[in-house]
Amino acid sequence: MIELSKVKKVYNLGKTQVDALKDVSLKIDKGEYVAIVGPSGSGKSTLMNIIGLLDKPTSGSYKLNGTEVSTLSDDQLAYLRNRQIGFVFQSFNLLSKLNALANVELPMLYAKIPSKERRQRALRALEIVGLSERIHHKPNELSGGQQQRVAIARAIVMNPSFLLADEPTGNLDTASSVEIMKIFYQLNESGTTIVMVTHEQDIANHAKRIVRLRDGNIIQDTLVPNRITY
Amino acid sequence: MYIWEAVKVAIDSILSNKLRAFLTMLGIIIGIASVITIVSLGAGGQKAILGEFEKIGVNVFSIKTRNDVEIRDSDRLTIRDVEMIRKRLSSVKYAAPIAEKMGLAKTDKVTKRALFIATDFDYGNVSNLKVIYGRFLNEKDILLGRNVILIDKESAKELFGYEDCVGKSIKIGSYSSFDTAKIIGVIDSGNLKSLGGSIADQIPVIAAIPITYAQKIFPDVNISQIYVMTYNQNQLDETSSQAVRLIESLHHNKDKYKTENLISFLEEFNRILGIFTAVIGAIAGISLLVGGIGIMNIMLVSVTERTREIGIRKAIGARQKDILTQFLIEAVTISLIGGAIGVFLGYILANIVGPFIDITPVFSINTILIAFLFSTAVGIFFGIYPAQKAAKLDPIVALRYE
Numbered sequence: 273m274i275e276l277s278k279v280k281k282v283y284n285l286g287k288t289q290v291d292a293l294k295d296v297s298l299k300i301d302k303g304e305y306v307a308i309v310g311p312s313g314s315g316k317s318t319l320m321n322i323i324g325l326l327d328k329p330t331s332g333s334y335k336l337n338g339t340e341v342s343t344l345s346d347d348q349l350a351y352l353r354n355r356q357i358g359f360v361f362q363s364f365n366l367l368s369k370l371n372a373l374a375n376v377e378l379p380m381l382y383a384k385i386p387s388k389e390r391r392q393r394a395l396r397a398l399e400i401v402g403l404s405e406r407i408h409h410k411p412n413e414l415s416g417g418q419q420q421r422v423a424i425a426r427a428i429v430m431n432p433s434f435l436l437a438d439e440p441t442g443n444l445d446t447a448s449s450v451e452i453m454k455i456f457y458q459l460n461e462s463g464t465t466i467v468m469v470t471h472e473q474d475i476a477n478h479a480k481r482i483v484r485l486r487d488g489n490i491i492q493d494t495l496v497p498n499r500i501t502y
Numbered sequence: 503m504y505i506w507e508a509v510k511v512a513i514d515s516i517l518s519n520k521l522r523a524f525l526t527m528l529g530i531i532i533g534i535a536s537v538i539t540i541v542s543l544g545a546g547g548q549k550a551i552l553g554e555f556e557k558i559g560v561n562v563f564s565i566k567t568r569n570d571v572e573i574r575d576s577d578r579l580t581i582r583d584v585e586m587i588r589k590r591l592s593s594v595k596y597a598a599p600i601a602e603k604m605g606l607a608k609t610d611k612v613t614k615r616a617l618f619i620a621t622d623f624d625y626g627n628v629s630n631l632k633v634i635y636g637r638f639l640n641e642k643d644i645l646l647g648r649n650v651i652l653i654d655k656e657s658a659k660e661l662f663g664y665e666d667c668v669g670k671s672i673k674i675g676s677y678s679s680f681d682t683a684k685i686i687g688v689i690d691s692g693n694l695k696s697l698g699g700s701i702a703d704q705i706p707v708i709a710a711i712p713i714t715y716a717q718k719i720f721p722d723v724n725i726s727q728i729y730v731m732t733y734n735q736n737q738l739d740e741t742s743s744q745a746v747r748l749i750e751s752l753h754h755n756k757d758k759y760k761t762e763n764l765i766s767f768l769e770e771f772n773r774i775l776g777i778f779t780a781v782i783g784a785i786a787g788i789s790l791l792v793g794g795i796g797i798m799n800i801m802l803v804s805v806t807e808r809t810r811e812i813g814i815r816k817a818i819g820a821r822q823k824d825i826l827t828q829f830l831i832e833a834v835t836i837s838l839i840g841g842a843i844g845v846f847l848g849y850i851l852a853n854i855v856g857p858f859i860d861i862t863p864v865f866s867i868n869t870i871l872i873a874f875l876f877s878t879a880v881g882i883f884f885g886i887y888p889a890q891k892a893a894k895l896d897p898i899v900a901l902r903y904e
């Protein structure tokens with residue numbers, strides 16, 4: 273469970289300050305599928321990075337599964353990022369020197385999972401995202417949609433409770449976007465909590481709930497009446 | 503992260519930048535290569551000299567007057583001292599006086615400079631000297647101060663045209679007065695030359711004559727030292743001090759004499775070798791330092807270049823320790839490969855240089871292990887700062903890095 277209350281994030285740019293998040297309180301339960309939308313610069317990525325334990329709020333409280341994360345050490349945060357959270361980025365963020373399989377194995381390396389099991393689980397994750405064929409290709413030998421599927425496989429290979437995706441379809445064409453949304457739907461159906469940032473209404477309509485940001489505040493929080501399912 | 507995975511990442515990263523990695527390694531390569539070359543040649547030289555010493559025998563010591571105190575005529579070593587050492591000290595097997603005198607040796611046709619070693623019958627035993635024709639000095643020669651002489655075979659050839667000149671006469675002396683001596687033997691110059699010391703190489707004739715004869719023809723001749731051989735090597739120290747005490751009591755003086763043995767020569771040699779090694783070590787140390795700084799520099803560049811990669815790794819769960827290990831292993835891998843190339847190069851270099859200075863290099867596992875240990879230490883020492891910098895990167899800052 274994700275619980276943010278009165279979260280504020282201020283960026284200090286020398287003389288000026290940017291209030292990226294002003295006063296955000298948000299609760300996301302297990303099994304939810306939330307789309308965060310809003311205009312550019314409204315604080316969506318900032319919020320996602322805080323939820324994904326990559327960044328820390330300036331003030332306010334963030335509880336992940338009941339634990340106040342501001343009390344955790346860097347290593348404990350790394351552990352949670354490894355076990356509890358899978359992150360998917362708009363720009364894929366794969367390691368260019370490693371092939372698809374090795375990229376997917378990477379989180380398990382940090383979890384000290386033996387190599388045989390790593391390989392099995394990576395293959396299964398790649399199968400889930402429908403990419404069993406191209407496992408020995410390097411990222412630059414894959415299309416954008418394929419790269420994003422590798423990134424999703426990497427995000428889910430540790431069976432995280434939360435899948436966080438910041439504009440996962442932002443760099444993809446419609447067909448690839450649909451493929452990604454199908455994968456997300458299946459993952460959510462099988463119990464993974466999904467939080468995704470998007471600025472496309474079609475993509476947001478895949479979620480069960482839409483949270484709208486503007487200027488660092490939540491201005492709307494609604495359920496999706498006719499969500500797209502597969 | 504598993505070490506092996508980190509090593510694979512490190513090797514990948516080195517291979518993708520071969521030239522840069524090689525240039526980085528250069529300092530280490532030069533440092534390690536010079537250490538290996540010098541140490542192996544030093545060990546080879548040591549072994550050769552030790553072998554040389556063992557041929558002569560290590561249970562020999564010499565007694566000399568000290569050169570850091572005032573020596574009066576009554577302090578000088580005498581033939582009687584030698585006789586008393588032989589008679590009184592039960593652990594003494596042989597003892598021989600040595601007086602060295604520069605002079606001339608001439609035949610009808612040829613005149614040559616000569617080093618006369620004035621000694622007695624025991625000299626042949628303490629020095630392992632080889633007589634190839636004729637005989638060495640005997641007790642009667644000494645007792646009567648006979649005008650007999652042994653010369654080295656090279657000089658025999660130069661003076662007479664052939665080696666076996668036993669029975670021939672030769673004129674010896676200093677610049678004004680000469681005396682005629684009878685050649686009773688020809689010696690192998692190798693041994694005498696090695697004992698003759700530093701001047702021996704430049705002296706054409708090396709001649710042994712009875713000390714008593716020398717005293718007749720060279721009025722100013724002095725016994726510079728007494729060679730003493732004990733029965734056993736472990737009697738050396740005890741006998742040395744006994745001999746000194748004996749001579750002191752004969753001369754009624756104190757603290758005028760010193761003793762030296764081949765073991766102390768060896769120690770002296772080792773001391774010089776040690777200085778030599780230290781100088782080379784310092785040079786090697788400087789190049790290792792330069793190499794280390796090179797590694798640090800390149801690792802800092804690498805950390806900057808791969809900031810995004812570090813961000814990604816952290817985002818998926820790498821701890822500080824994992825990143826630290828990864829970059830440290832990369833630094834150590836570079837320095838170890840440099841060290842390995844250095845060892846190889848040092849091996850080749852020592853084998854090339856060795857023949858020129860007449861030394862067969864000796865390579866020990868220890869030297870090579872120490873070389874690798876040093877490489878690793880350099881890698882760790884200079885890699886730790888960049889690795890720490892990488893490990894401490896903030897994940898979100900690293901991910902945003904362009």
Ligand SMILES: Nc1ncnc2c1ncn2[C@@H]1O[C@H](COP(=O)(O)OP(=O)(O)OP(=O)(O)O)[C@@H](O)[C@H]1O
Pocket residue numbers: 283284285290291292310311312313314315316317318319471
């Ligand atoms: N590292 C940073 N330093 C300074 N200001 C920042 C930083 N990151 C974000 N901001 C500012 O914070 C505000 C929120 O940024 P954020 O990236 O969260 O927006 P966003 O909703 O994700 O926008 P977009 O849809 O363009 O991705 C913006 O005004 C942005 O300029």
Ligand SMILES: [Mg+2]
Pocket residue numbers: 316317318
């Ligand atoms: Mg954004």
